[in-house]
Amino acid sequence: MARLIQKSGYIKAGKVTGYMEYVATRDGVEIIQSTEPVTKKQEQFIKRLLKDFPDAKELFEYSDYLQTPNRGTASAFIATALDTHLHEVESESGYMSYIAQRPRAEKHGGHGLFSEADTTDLKAAKADLEAHNGKVWTFIFSLRREDAERLGYNKAAAWQNLLKQESATIAEAMRIQTDGLRWYAAYHDEGHHPHVHMMVWSTEPKKGYLTREGIATMRSRMTNAIFHEEMTELYIKKDAAYKESIQTAKESLLLYIRMLEGSESADPVIEQKLWELSHALMPICQKRSRRRWTRSWNGWRSSRRWRPAMTSGGG
Structure with a gap:
């Protein structure tokens, strides 16, 4: 989630009837803190809410209600579903008054x-x-x-x-x-x-x-x-991990290259490891770098294969 x-929505008062009294009395808006089983009335009301407002299923409170169905989570979902769809049942000025003065609104100067x-x-x-x-x-x-x-x-x-x-x-x-x-x-x-x-x-x-x-x-x-600060921290960690993986790959490449440079003939095991390493690096390299690396690898590989034949032929 x-x-x-x-x-998101826009004011269209009167399109859905039957909720105004529930909202106006504020009884339903006050969340009940109870772990007792959901009442039949709550179940019926939730069923109606979901029929009239299908997108209420996206609310955090609906997820909580499904995970732990009880009077408390049902009450919280009903209150929030009405709160988030008040523009469907209230006039513009009524909506403004509600959000400004309802319970648990942080108030300054009376609203x-x-x-x-x-x-x-x-x-x-x-x-x-x-x-x-x-x-x-x-x-x-x-x-x-x-x-x-x-x-x-x-x-x-x-x-x-x-x-x-x-x-x-x-x-x-x-x-x-x-x-x-x-x-x-x-x-x-x-x-x-x-x-x-x-x-x-x-x-x-x-x-x-x-x-x-x-x-x-x-x-x-x-x-x-x-979530800017958290995302920045995540990017820093990812960048550090990326740089570490590149450094490790470079060290492995140098090691394999030195091993091949010291041999008179191509070693198929080391060549295979180099090929696997090159493919592992491809996803984190830019396209141009990948093409250049592939061409270099293929050219180098061909030269290593031909070197023994050329040496023996010249003798």
């Missing part, structure tokens, strides 16, 4: 909403949103708790900095002019899978669209940014 879960600016006024943000008459896209970026803790993405400030840093990428992926991009977000410190909700739109109502390629670009850039 991917280390970063990204969910958890943040944006490009250092401080965000919820009332002004809602007015900005309500004045917009175009599409509003929603994104959710979710990490496993252990990754969020280790990498520092367990607080709103880290996510705010990341979204500000990647705002140009988001604008480009959505075909929106950078200076026309508007976004608001809120960080939810959920138990096993903390995540951030983001709302995005263009100041030009007819601008902006999202393709699969755009979604993939955003996920790739966000993943690279979040």
Whole structure:
């Protein structure tokens, strides 16, 4: 499973009915901590969720539920599935209010909403949103708790900095002019899978669209940014291993060449080892280097085979 879960959508209130009361009461949103067996009601609700929102199977919580089915994991999956598909059942302003004020949203000044600016006024943000008459896209970026803790993405400030840093990428992926991009977000410190909700739109109502390629670009850039330090460390280790393997190969080649240089006739065993070594090196050499090495090897091999015949013929 991917280390970063990204969910994308856009506001289309009223398309799926029957969930609004569940969300509004907040009872279902509060996660139940219990290892007792899943209730019949939970099973039925999960079945309905998966029918209405098939992509909910991609959530970390669904994987946890399948691995350890109980009331706690069922509750966590239901809450997250609703959380990630709220744009299907809520109005634009209602969605903004929800992500800003729901339980476990990290709040500053009475709400958890943040944006490009250092401080965000919820009332002004809602007015900005309500004045917009175009599409509003929603994104959710979710990490496993252990990754969020280790990498520092367990607080709103880290996510705010990341979204500000990647705002140009988001604008480009959505075909929106950078200076026309508007976004608001809120960080939810959920138990096993903390995540951030983001709302995005263009100041030009007819601008902006999202393709699969755009979604993939955003996920790739966000993943690279979040796991940058770990990936850099991995690249360093791979580079060190690569250099070590090259050095070992060079030493082996020199050893075999010296052994052949010291013999009067070709040694088929050593020649075979050289041939095997050359093939082992091919995948890690550039094409030009591979061609040059193959030509050199074939030429050298031919000369070694002919040398004994030429010597004996000249006697």
